[in-house]
Amino acid sequence: MANLLPSLATMNNKELVANVIALGVLIITLVVNVCIQINTGAYSYRVYEVPKVVSPSHSPSETGDYVFRAIIIVAVLLMLLVLYACTSLAILKSKQILESKYQSVLKNEDLQPGGRLTVEKLKQYVRKYSIMAETGSPQFMTACSATTTASGVLCALSSVICHLNAHRKPDQNIVDSDYKWSIQAILIIQYIGAWLGAIAPISRCFAALRFKLSVKWIWNHFKVFKVESYWIQKLSDWKHSSIPLFSSRRRKCKILIQNLKSLILCLCIGFQMIVVVASKMIAVIPVFLVICVVYFFHCWKRLKTIFSIVLGHVSVLKHEQLGEDIDLTRYVLQLQDEMEFPDRTLKRISKSVKRLIEKAEKHQPKNLMNLLEKSPGFEGVGKFDSHHVRPLLSEEYLNCWSLTLITLTTIAMSLPNMDKNIVDSLLSGVSEGLVYATLVEESLNNTDDHVIIQRAAKTLWLEVDVYRKWLGNRLQKDAPLAKTTRQILQWLSDKAKNIVTEVESTDIGGRNDNLRYKSICANSMYRITQTILLSYHENIELFAQLSSMIGDILAACLTNLPQVIAMKCHTSVIEKREASVQVAAQLLGKTTQIINILQDRELQFQA
Numbered sequence: 358m359a360n361l362l363p364s365l366a367t368m369n370n371k372e373l374v375a376n377v378i379a380l381g382v383l384i385i386t387l388v389v390n391v392c393i394q395i396n397t398g399a400y401s402y403r404v405y406e407v408p409k410v411v412s413p414s415h416s417p418s419e420t421g422d423y424v425f426r427a428i429i430i431v432a433v434l435l436m437l438l439v440l441y442a443c444t445s446l447a448i449l450k451s452k453q454i455l456e457s458k459y460q461s462v463l464k465n466e467d468l469q470p471g472g473r474l475t476v477e478k479l480k481q482y483v484r485k486y487s488i489m490a491e492t493g494s495p496q497f498m499t500a501c502s503a504t505t506t507a508s509g510v511l512c513a514l515s516s517v518i519c520h521l522n523a524h525r526k527p528d529q530n531i532v533d534s535d536y537k538w539s540i541q542a543i544l545i546i547q548y549i550g551a552w553l554g555a556i557a558p559i560s561r562c563f564a565a566l567r568f569k570l571s572v573k574w575i576w577n578h579f580k581v582f583k584v585e586s587y588w589i590q591k592l593s594d595w596k597h598s599s600i601p602l603f604s605s606r607r608r609k610c611k612i613l614i615q616n617l618k619s620l621i622l623c624l625c626i627g628f629q630m631i632v633v634v635a636s637k638m639i640a641v642i643p644v645f646l647v648i649c650v651v652y653f654f655h656c657w658k659r660l661k662t663i664f665s666i667v668l669g670h671v672s673v674l675k676h677e678q679l680g681e682d683i684d685l686t687r688y689v690l691q692l693q694d695e696m697e698f699p700d701r702t703l704k705r706i707s708k709s710v711k712r713l714i715e716k717a718e719k720h721q722p723k724n725l726m727n728l729l730e731k732s733p734g735f736e737g738v739g740k741f742d743s744h745h746v747r748p749l750l751s752e753e754y755l756n757c758w759s760l761t762l763i764t765l766t767t768i769a770m771s772l773p774n775m776d777k778n779i780v781d782s783l784l785s786g787v788s789e790g791l792v793y794a795t796l797v798e799e800s801l802n803n804t805d806d807h808v809i810i811q812r813a814a815k816t817l818w819l820e821v822d823v824y825r826k827w828l829g830n831r832l833q834k835d836a837p838l839a840k841t842t843r844q845i846l847q848w849l850s851d852k853a854k855n856i857v858t859e860v861e862s863t864d865i866g867g868r869n870d871n872l873r874y875k876s877i878c879a880n881s882m883y884r885i886t887q888t889i890l891l892s893y894h895e896n897i898e899l900f901a902q903l904s905s906m907i908g909d910i911l912a913a914c915l916t917n918l919p920q921v922i923a924m925k926c927h928t929s930v931i932e933k934r935e936a937s938v939q940v941a942a943q944l945l946g947k948t949t950q951i952i953n954i955l956q957d958r959e960l961q962f963q964a
Contacts, residue, residue: 358384358437359508360553365441366448366495367932377445384438388431395424426518433515440504440511443588443632447502448495450590451692455493456931458690462489463927474919475956476949480714483942485688486926487710488703490934493690497935503633506640516552581637584630587692592629596622710942717946725793725911728786729954732908734962740906741765746887749857749880755806758794758914760814762787762907764881767821768889769903771832771845783904788822790911793948797914800921813874827882828856828875842899846886853883916955918948 358380365373474482491497499505536543596619685703741761766787770780798811820826830852856879860872893899925941928934 358434358441359505359512362441362444362505362508363496363500365445366452366499369930369932370449373445373448377441380441381438384434388434391427391431395427429518430515433511436511437508439632440508440636443629443636444499444502444504446591446629447504447588448499450587450594451498452495452931454587454692455495455498455690459489459493459931462688462690473956474923476945476952479919479922479945479952480711482923483714483926483938483945484707484710485685486934487938487942488685488688488706489690490938491706492688492698492702493931494935495931498692503636503640506643507636510639510643512552516548581641582634584633585693588633589626589629592622592626596626710938713939713942714946714949717943718949720947721950722789722793722947724782724785725789726950726954728783728790728904728908729912729915729951730908732905732912734958735909735913737906737909738913741885741888741910746884746891749854749883755802755810757802757807757810757814758798758910759791760810760817760878760881761885762791762794762910763814763818763821764878764885765903765907765910767827767832767882768846768849768886769900769907770821770825771827771849772842772900773845775900779900783907784822787907787911790915791818793918793951794911794914796944797917797921800924801917809873810877812870813877816871816874817878828852828878843890843893846890846893850883850886850890853879853886857883912955912958915948915951916959918944918952918955922948 365376368376600614600618685707686698686700689698689703691698766783769775769783795811795815798807802811817828820828821832825832827849857876860876860879863872889899922941922945925944926938928937
């Protein structure tokens with residue numbers, strides 16, 4: 358339960374309520390079960406039922422110890438359940454506060470992508486959003502809360518009890534149980550789990566102090582007798598709201614119901630305040646220990662710095678330029694505005710984003726870059742489809758970057774007398790390029806019509822890349838005996854036409870998605886092969902022409918990457934913002950060279 362507590366913040370409101378109710382049902386069932394066992398004497402079965410075989414070391418007082426331990430664990434379960442409910446109420450309101458401040462920053466600050474998004478601009482853009490995402494993360498807020506730390510202390514208490522149970526004398530084991538030796542194994546597993554539940558919240562508190570916040574911030578955060586508004590605001594809102602399902606016309610009945618509701622919620626508010634204050638009092642103990650550890654590390658770092666100066670290692674003190682000219686405090690989101698957020702934390706967030714980008718820069722898509730370097734510009738975008746070729750389908754579909762790339766790659770793979778290494782190199786480049794092309798399509802073209810074609814492309818690429826097949830036909834094996842390039846193109850065109858005719862005669866209503874995808878892919882193949890046949894001559898090296906065309910189309914598609922990165926930084930779902938910014942940072946790092954190459958090409962093309 359203690360390990361699960363911070364994950365409450367990752368749930369939306371409906372999931373949060375449903376999970377807390379489900380957990381409450383489980384815990385109450387366990388508590389009732391244990392109470393029944395205590396009441397029926399299950400914990401002292403050997404003492405009261407078969408006293409003759411009881412070891413002399415057993416005594417009624419020892420049996421009372423077992424019952425006492427069971428009562429303590431039941432109490433800990435109930436207290437953790439209460440902490441869950443109180444934390445959930447705070448999460449519901451804190452998310453609204455953080456969301457309101459997030460939208461306010463978006464409105465007041467210059468965070469809208471405009472103009473030419475260079476790599477340097479994108480890095481600043483990612484950094485600003487990372488500060489908003491991390492400081493305004495509900496998961497981080499919950500992990501640093503007093504209730505989470507208090508749950509760790511409660512788990513430490515239960516782990517001590519498990520320790521006492523796991524280290525009993527051998528003759529005290531419940532040997533008459535049907536579970537036999539597994540009882541001891543269960544006790545050991547529970548013992549380990551309890552200590553993990555105790556250590557995890559305290560380690561999260563340490564991480565908050567060491568890597569996120571300052572000691573002053575955390576001390577203000579754990580002011581014992583101060584209950585922040587977000588802890589009780591949701592209950593207060595419910596108190597002052599009307600009952601929507603109450604339809605009685607009798608005024609006295611309405612007054613009675615409303616007063617009863619207000620009384621109950623007043624008691625809940627008071628109980629919530631007591632729980633928060635008690636949690637802060639309990640949390641002071643591990644926080645004090647963590648503060649001591651943090652100061653120890655600070656002292657150790659200062660000693661290392663002093664020794665570095667004495668030994669002449671001045672490079673240790675070198676200052677990293679992380680864009681300090683920008684006022685990053687404007688992008689900090691906090692539940693309490695009066696608390697000063699440390700600059701050291703902002704620098705650490707900037708450093709973490711910088712390291713993430715630099716780490717991703719080491720994994721550039723080399724095969725894709727080689728493919729892009731072979732293409733001269735963007736001319737191939739207008740060559741793959743001709744208006745003189747009539748489509749086979751009665752319903753016209755929009756063009757799709759990925760489907761066009763897959764179709765052209767399939768044609769290149771089907772050409773006769775091609776070196777395997779050259780074909781594999783093209784496949785590797787297209788495979789890497791489709792990853793980013795798919796991101797572009799999913800981000801910018803997310804209408805229903807586009808989604809249908811994108812799904813068809815994904816299905817087709819799996820078949821082409823893995824099985825070297827196109828719609829069930831083995832490339833270079835099911836082709837006709839004549840192996841000329843023109844005959845291969847005509848064979849692919851005829852196959853595509855036959856597939857479309859067969860699908861339309863079979864799936865009249867168009868309800869079968871697989872057949873629909875098949876007809877879309879076949880229609881794309883027909884149009885592209887017919888377009889190539891219109892201008893093809895036998896003395897043309899078609900593979901090089903197709904490779905250049907594929908590179909041009911990929912280049913035109915990937916010019917949208919800066920816009921996609923900017924869109925990834927911002928998401929409307931508060932629980933996913935931090936992860937989305939990290940994805941944007943990794944995407945920026947992996948495509949830095951591609952963005953620079955394509956932006957230089959755009960400038961040359963415009964000139």
